[in-house]
Structure formats: C-alpha cells, structure tokens
Amino acid sequence: MASKHRSAAAIGVVVAVVALASIPLSFTGPEELRLVVIGPFLLAGPGTALILFLKPPRVRKGTGFEVLPLAVAIAVSFSLASAILLSTAMLYAGFWHPSAAVSLLAVLTLGLLAAVDRRSRRKEPAP
Amino acid sequence: MAVQSPWSVSASRLHRSDVGTQLPLVVTDPKRPRAAQHRADRGDPRVPGALAVMAATALILGVWALKTVNAQDIGGGGLIQVLPASYFFALGLSLAGFVGSLGLKVLRLWLLVVQLLVLIVILHGADPIIHGLPRLEASYRHLGITDYITQSGGLDRKLDAYFNWPGFFGLLAMLSNATGVHDLAWVATWAPVGVNVLLMPALLALALRLTSSPRQAWAGVWMFYLASWVGQDYLSPQACALLLLLTLVACVLTVFPGWPRKPAGKLASRFRNLARRLEPGKSAPIPAELPRSAFIILAAVCVVLLAGMTVAHQLTPFAAIPILALLALSGRCRLRFLPVLALLLPVCWLVLAATPFLIGHLHTLFGSIGNINAAASASLLNRVGGNPAHQFIVYSRLAEGAVVWVLAGLGSLRGRRLRRPWLAAALGTVAPFVMFPLQSYGGELLLRIYLFSLPFAASLVVLPLLPRGPSPPGLRQLAALLLLGSVIATGTVATRYGNDAIENFTPDEIALVNRLYAAAPQGSVLIEAVHDTAWRYEHYAGYRYETLLQAEPARPGDPQPGCASITQLVPSTGAYLIVTASQVAAADVLNTGPSEGLQHLIDRCALQGGWSMEYRNAGGVIYHLQGAPNGI
Numbered sequence: 001m002a003s004k005h006r007s008a009a010a011i012g013v014v015v016a017v018v019a020l021a022s023i024p025l026s027f028t029g030p031e032e033l034r035l036v037v038i039g040p041f042l043l044a045g046p047g048t049a050l051i052l053f054l055k056p057p058r059v060r061k062g063t064g065f066e067v068l069p070l071a072v073a074i075a076v077s078f079s080l081a082s083a084i085l086l087s088t089a090m091l092y093a094g095f096w097h098p099s100a101a102v103s104l105l106a107v108l109t110l111g112l113l114a115a116v117d118r119r120s121r122r123k124e125p126a127p
Numbered sequence: 128m129a130v131q132s133p134w135s136v137s138a139s140r141l142h143r144s145d146v147g148t149q150l151p152l153v154v155t156d157p158k159r160p161r162a163a164q165h166r167a168d169r170g171d172p173r174v175p176g177a178l179a180v181m182a183a184t185a186l187i188l189g190v191w192a193l194k195t196v197n198a199q200d201i202g203g204g205g206l207i208q209v210l211p212a213s214y215f216f217a218l219g220l221s222l223a224g225f226v227g228s229l230g231l232k233v234l235r236l237w238l239l240v241v242q243l244l245v246l247i248v249i250l251h252g253a254d255p256i257i258h259g260l261p262r263l264e265a266s267y268r269h270l271g272i273t274d275y276i277t278q279s280g281g282l283d284r285k286l287d288a289y290f291n292w293p294g295f296f297g298l299l300a301m302l303s304n305a306t307g308v309h310d311l312a313w314v315a316t317w318a319p320v321g322v323n324v325l326l327m328p329a330l331l332a333l334a335l336r337l338t339s340s341p342r343q344a345w346a347g348v349w350m351f352y353l354a355s356w357v358g359q360d361y362l363s364p365q366a367c368a369l370l371l372l373l374t375l376v377a378c379v380l381t382v383f384p385g386w387p388r389k390p391a392g393k394l395a396s397r398f399r400n401l402a403r404r405l406e407p408g409k410s411a412p413i414p415a416e417l418p419r420s421a422f423i424i425l426a427a428v429c430v431v432l433l434a435g436m437t438v439a440h441q442l443t444p445f446a447a448i449p450i451l452a453l454l455a456l457s458g459r460c461r462l463r464f465l466p467v468l469a470l471l472l473p474v475c476w477l478v479l480a481a482t483p484f485l486i487g488h489l490h491t492l493f494g495s496i497g498n499i500n501a502a503a504s505a506s507l508l509n510r511v512g513g514n515p516a517h518q519f520i521v522y523s524r525l526a527e528g529a530v531v532w533v534l535a536g537l538g539s540l541r542g543r544r545l546r547r548p549w550l551a552a553a554l555g556t557v558a559p560f561v562m563f564p565l566q567s568y569g570g571e572l573l574l575r576i577y578l579f580s581l582p583f584a585a586s587l588v589v590l591p592l593l594p595r596g597p598s599p600p601g602l603r604q605l606a607a608l609l610l611l612g613s614v615i616a617t618g619t620v621a622t623r624y625g626n627d628a629i630e631n632f633t634p635d636e637i638a639l640v641n642r643l644y645a646a647a648p649q650g651s652v653l654i655e656a657v658h659d660t661a662w663r664y665e666h667y668a669g670y671r672y673e674t675l676l677q678a679e680p681a682r683p684g685d686p687q688p689g690c691a692s693i694t695q696l697v698p699s700t701g702a703y704l705i706v707t708a709s710q711v712a713a714a715d716v717l718n719t720g721p722s723e724g725l726q727h728l729i730d731r732c733a734l735q736g737g738w739s740m741e742y743r744n745a746g747g748v749i750y751h752l753q754g755a756p757n758g759i
Contacts, residue, residue, distance in 0.1 A: 026305040034306040042302055050428070054421050070332035070374075070381055076325060077374035078428055080298065080367060081435025087297030088438040092480065096280030098304035 008052060009120075015048050016113050019106040026102035038102060042083050046105050047075035049112035170232040178231075178238055181224040182245045189217035189249035193256040198631065203516035203716040206253060206624030214249075218616055221246050225349055226609045229342055230599050239345050243327060246352055250616065251360065252320040253624060258631045261315035264659055266361050269296065270315055271667035276300035277309060284483045286668055291481035294439035295364035312664070315362040322360040323352065325370055330582055332377035336384075337552040337586045342600065343593045346608065347586035353615045354531050354585060356524060356622040357578045358630075365575075368436045368443035373582055375432040376450060380551065382417070382425045383461045402457040405543070406550040426462060433465075437472045438480075442568060444473035446579045449558035459551050495566050505567030512680020513717040520625030527618045528577045531584055532556070538587030547595050555583030570679070629678065629713040632661040635746025636707045640664075642742045643705055643749050652702035654693065654752075656725060657710035673702070681719045688721055690732035699754040704729075707747035 022041045025034045051071045086101050192214035200209045225242040228235065254262040261267060272289050276282070277300045282290045289296065303309055314321075330351055334344035360366050386399060417425075437444045451466040460466070477485055495501045511521050535556050542549025559579035568575060592608045593600050600608070640662045647653060652671045655662070658678045673696045675688060686692075696702065706729050714725035721728040729748075732738065737753035 031307040035308050038306050039302065042298070050424070054424060055418075067381075069328040069335065070377055072328035073332045073370075073374040073377060074428060077329065077371050077432055077435075081371055081431050083301060084294040084298045084367075084435045084439050085431065087301045088294045091276065091280075091282050091293055091297050094281065096276075096304075098301040101301055102305045 005120075011048065012052050012113050012116060015045055015052075016110060019045055019049075019109040019113070022106045023103045026099040026106075041106065041109075042079060042102070044075050044079050046082050046109045046112075047078035047080075049109040049116070050078055051075050052116045053112045174231060175228070175235050175238050178224050178227050179241060181220055181227070182238075182241050185217045185220035185224060186245045186248060188213055188220070189245075190256060192217055193249075193253050196257050198257055198633065201627045201631075203514050203628060203712075204625070205516075205520055205621065206257075206627045207621045210620070215617070218249055218620070219613065221249055222353075222609060222612045222616060226605050226612065229346060229593075229608070230605045232599055234341060234345070240327075243349065243352065244324065246349070247320060247323045247327075250352060250619065251323050251355070251623075252317075254319060254627070254631060255316045258633075259316065260632055260634070260637065260661075261312060261362065262319065262358075263361050263630050264632075264661055265363065266315045266318070267661045267664040268667070269299075269362050269364075270311055271663040271665060272296045273299040273303060273311060274309070274665050275667040277303045283668055284481075285487075288441065288481075288484050288488075289364075291484040292364065292439060292441050292476075294435060295367050298367075298439075299362075311362075318362040318366070319358075319360045322366045322370075323355075326360075326373065329370055329373035329377055332381065333373055333582055334586050336377060336380035337548065337555070337583065338590070339547045339595050340593065340597060342597075343586065343589060346589040346593055349612070350585035350588050350615070351582055353612055353619060354527065354581060354588075355578075356527060356619045357574050358623055359575075359578055364440040365443060365578075368440035369578065371432045371436045371439075372443055372447055372450075372579070375429055375436075375447065376454070376555070378425060378429055378432075379451070379454060379460045379462065379465065382422070383429075383465075384459055385461050386458045387461050387463050398456045399458060402550065405457075406548065408546055429462065429465060430468065433469055433472055437476050442562075442575060443579075444469065444476075445562060445565075446559050446575075448473075449561040450555055450579075453554040453558045454551065457550055457554055459554075491566070493566075496564070499564045502563055502565075502567050502572060505570040505572070509570055509679065509682065512682070513719075514715065517625070517680075517716045517718075520622060523618060523625065524622045527615070527622050528573075530615075530618075531577075531581065531588060535584035535587040538590040541591040542587065545595065547590065549587060549590065552583045552586045556580045556587065626716075629659055629709060629716055632707075632709055633746050635744050636661055636709060637746070639705065639707060639742065639744055639746040639749065642744075643703060646741050646749065646751075647703045651700075652696065652698055654696050654702055654704045655710065656704065656706045656729065657713045657720065659710050659713040660705060660707055661709070662705070676714065676720050676725075678713050678717060679719065680717045688728070690728070690735060693732060693752070694755070697752045697754050701754040702752045703741065704750040704752055705747060706750075708745070710747070 018037055018041050021037045022045070025037050051074060082105060083101075086105065087098070090096050090098075090101060192211050195211055195213075196206070196209055202208060221242065225239070225246065228238045228242050231238075248256075261270070268289075272293075273296050276293070276296055282293055284290045299311060299314075303311060327348065330348045331344060334347040335341065338344045338347060359369070386395075433444065433447065436447065448466060448469045451460060451469050454460040455463060455466050511518060513521070535553070539549045539553040539556075541547075542552075557580070559576040562576060563572060566572070588611075589608065592604050592611065594604070640660065643653065643662070644666055647670065649666070649669045650671070652673055653662075654673045654675060657676045658674045663672060675693060675696065693704065706725070711726050714720040723731075729750075733740070733750060737755075739751050739753075741749040741751050743749070
C-alpha cells in the first residue's frame, strides 16, 4: 500500500511540475521545449490530477475492479474534453487567448493536486 | 486460507491489482521448494521473455518490410498487392506472440501491452512508415481549419460544417498557438498510430466490463485492432470523439451499473424482467466503497465527455444516444439523466450553436429520415463501383463487416447459452444501427456504424474461443484464435489499405500545391479535377475552391464531363486548375470522369485557347485558365 501511495505521489509531483512549467512556456520559450511540456499536459495533465483526487486505491480496494485502464482513459479523455470545451468557449466568445487557456488549465490542475496533497497530509499520523 | 487438505489455495494471489487482472486459483504444494512453486504458479519465466523477443522481431521485420515498399507501385488493389512476404511473416509473428501471451498461466500486463503496440505499428502504421505524409485529403483540410483558427482566432461558421463543430480544431489550434509550433503535419502523419495507442486504455476498460474474464477482454481489444479497417483514425474530430465515447461508456459500465435506485413504473419492470431473462445471473457489482463525492465527480466527468463530444463532432453524439439508452433500459446505466442529456446536448447545439449549418442543410439533415432505401443506396449500392480491383476491395470491406457482425451474433448466442456476460456487448453492437434510417451521412453511415459497433462486437467475436474462468485457454482454442486473427488481419490489410493509391500523396504533389498557392493571388478560384487533392492546409478561406469531379464511383446516367464542364467553373477573372497524380489515379480506380480518361481530357482541353501551363512536376500540373468576358 505504501508503494502505491509513493507512486501516486510521484505521479502527482510530475504532473505538478509539468503544469507549473506550462504556465510560462505557454507564453514564451523554445518551440520544441514548449511542445514537449504543453503537449503532454494538454493530453493528460488535468485528467491525471482528477484521477489522483478521486483516490483510485479506494476504488480498487472497493470491489476489485480493474481500474487502471479506466483511470488512464479518464485521465486522457477528461483532459482532451476540458481543452476542447475551453477552446470552443473562447472561439464562440470571440476571446481567443490560448496561452491564458493553458495557464487556466494548469492552475486548475495545480489546485486539484494541492487538494490531494492537503488530504494526504491530514491523514498522516502525527509524529 | 485454512483448509483441511495438505493442498492449500494461495488466496493472497487471487487478485493482483498491479497487473490489473484476475489470476488463476493456484493450488500450492507446501512440500515444494518456494522457487519451484513460484515457477509452477507463474509458468516458466523464460516464456514471457521469448514472447517479448518475438514482438521485437515482428516490429523490426514489419517496419523494415514496409520501408522496402515502393509507393509508386501501389495500384487499384491497394497496398496488399505490393507488400513483401516478410511483412506477412512479421504480422504472423505478432499475432502468434499475442496469442501466446494470452495462453500464459499468468497474464503479463506489460507483455500484452507491448504485443498490442507492435500490432498497432505494423497493422495501422503502414501509411506513415511508407509515405511519411498525412493520409487522406481530409487530413490536409483539418490542418487548414486549425491554421485558420490559429491565424484568426475566430470562426467563419458560414464557410462549412467544420466551423460549427470546432472543438477538435480549437484544441489543435490551442496547442499550436500555445507552443508556437505551427506545422502540425507530423501530428497528422502519425495520427493513425497515436490514435490507436490512445484508444487502448479506453478499449480495455470497456472490454473488462463487457466480458467475464480479463483474457477475453484483452482478446477483444486485440480483435478490435485486427478488424478496424475503416481508417477513421487520422487527425480527425471523429477519432477524438470516439475516444471520448468509449471512455464515457466504460465509465458508465464501471461506476454506474445497475438500475436506478428509485422504484420505477410497469414499463421499467418489464425491461428489468426482460434483461434478467436474456442474461440471468448476478447484476454487475456497484462500487459501494466509492465516496458519494466521487460518484458526483464521475457523473460530472461523464457530462464533460458528452459535452466535449458534442462540440467536436456531428455524428458521434448521435451514436451515444442509442448506446446509453439501451444500457439504461437493460440495467447497465443507473444515471437516468445521461441518455436524456445525450439527446438534448447535440440537439441544442445544432439549434443554438450550429445555426448557420442547420439553416443551410435542413434538407440534408432531415430530408431522408425514415428512407431506408436511400440510406441503403448511399451506403451500399453507390459505393460499389470503380475498376474490378476497387470493386473487389469494396466487396471485401462489406464482407469483413458482415463477418464481424455475424461472429458477434454467434458470440452472443454462445454467451447466452454458457451464461456468460453478453448482453451489454450485444446492445452496444446493435445500438448504432438506430442511426441507419436517419440519414446517409454522405454515404458513409454504414462505415461509421461499423466503427461505433466494433469495440462492442470485438468482445463477442472472441467469446466462444476463450474459457469463462481465469484458467488459460487450451491449445485448440489458442490455435482457433490464431487462425481467426490471421484471417481477419489479412482481410484488414487488404481492406484498410485498399484505397492507398487514392488516399496517399507524394512530396511532389505537396510541392505542386505550394507552387499553386505561390502563383495564384488570394481570392482566386482554384479548381481540382477530382476531389482528391492534398490542399487547403493553409489559406483555408483565402481562395474559392471548386471541384470538377467527386471522388466516388460514377453512376449510370452521370453526365460525361468535357472541356465545357471545366469552363463553367471559371469566372471572368480566370482560375487555376490543378491536376495531380492522385487525382488521375482516383479517376482511374473509381471509373469516374470521362470515358477517354481524365489525363486525356485535360490534355485535349489544354490545346484550346485560354489555357496556359503554370507549372509541372512529377506530382502533376497547374494550368491558368483565362475567363471568358461573359463568364460567371
């Protein structure tokens, strides 16, 4: 169980770093670096944070569902759907600011991850 | 687990969440040394290694074989005619490797994933490996719409339907603007591989809920890739929307199975009884340990997926309606509001957000509702045509679709007899057919129905060949699975790449189009001889694009085009005509256009006054056509 928590924490750290880096890189930076960071972030960043927020180990413990494929599928599909909805809203509103949209998604992702972190700290036994 | 006999069951190994699969009940002999027992439990550890080597060999050999193909040799019969024997050896190796991995005592997640990745590259990555350019002229148009949004940051909703469902293009434009990478051609080139890889978790999550064992689920995903000949996995909104749809259905089946909690009326109880009669046994377990907040969040995720689908693609949300409705009516979806929302969202979008499209296409959208004859003609009869090689490909596609559906039907019967889960998969298979009498979708509806129903049908196709429980299939079952997989995979090589001569382009053709854009002033009329040009990847709205001949088989009674047909399209200010090698191949393969041949017609017309050749290369030719003073 501890290793599962560790791997979830490691995934959370990676997503947080990518989300954090996406904010400045969505405005400036070398094209290749921006693509390497923002591409994967838009593909799976917000969805992965959501999955971590949903506490998959409890889902797994609950009924023995094989949740890994579903978790990955939701991570990707939710991220894509969020970006699709956000870009559509901007287009229809006549307010096309993709860098700001990426930053907004990154902030939401970081918010979810902060909530996950706060929850796990609350549950840690006092020293 | 304490038992009286000297044999004990290693209960701790019943379920290994790290491999995501149910493991066999293993009988343990306490007298055996631990390592020997471990080997007996999990099988010889060298076998997975050997299977991994097989996968690597298949990958290297397959890619090498594809690299040796000369794209110029591909004719009307498609890619299969020019593939070397080594390709089929590699494909066979990949299929045998996967079947061997399914036959292991303990399923190895990593090995199955590797086997599927290899299959995706070999079977669905042939176009990028051989041609190195985006497949299908639609890919180039999609790049053009993305470019339009990237450049303008807005939509021209009267230009065409794409701008009324801009979600997917908005996503690409967001990526392009936020990264500064404006050339996304490489994404379009490798999209068939990328899309299929992205589909894998959703397919597996879905298959795990449709089947009774992880082996059947993995085999179902494998069968999906083997039978997926429709080629809608290019850089397209439908590919993205399919991913959202599959995730949505998998999420519903996993998190919200069962009947609504509130007691319902007589009709609902009739459905309940019918579903129980059709598939007796325990209903799917509900994840009771999920906190209420998680249920609410996951329900919201389902709504987000539906909404994302709605703004991204015209057809996919309409496929979601019958699928979700049938799942709800059979006790597989507790969220009663979801099928209703699935109906409301696309209808509201059509009426409120896609108004320019709705007003201009009322007859197209609603004119053929209920006209099954028109739908059948558009989807079947009108597509059968072209030269004999092309007709063979069309018939092969119809046959492959029919075989998959028939095998899925047999799988359903077998599942019912053996009391294994089959109903949800069967409902998912038949649900998309509800769309058939609604409209023809440009003659593509049957093809799209196949695409939507395949993820469900694939699980049923393999059902009779795999045991119910966690034990591995026997040698005979594995041999049957390999044989079936080989036949369907060979069929898919023929059907998926049957139009390769038409659907792929050469660097010379791209250079020709670039030259056209350089020569033609903005706002000019650009004419393609056949609707098969790799253009509009830029200047999407900067020119008036016209087409002389559609890329579909000619029907009896179609007028023969002549020089006058071209002149009709030329305004008084003149126009540019582009004739590419792919257009000529398309006219030849599809038997469309003049009986004398497209090239002959163009050469003859070029001798008339007013035509001047602007540029020619190996990819085709550009003419400037002078307009008549009284032209349009």
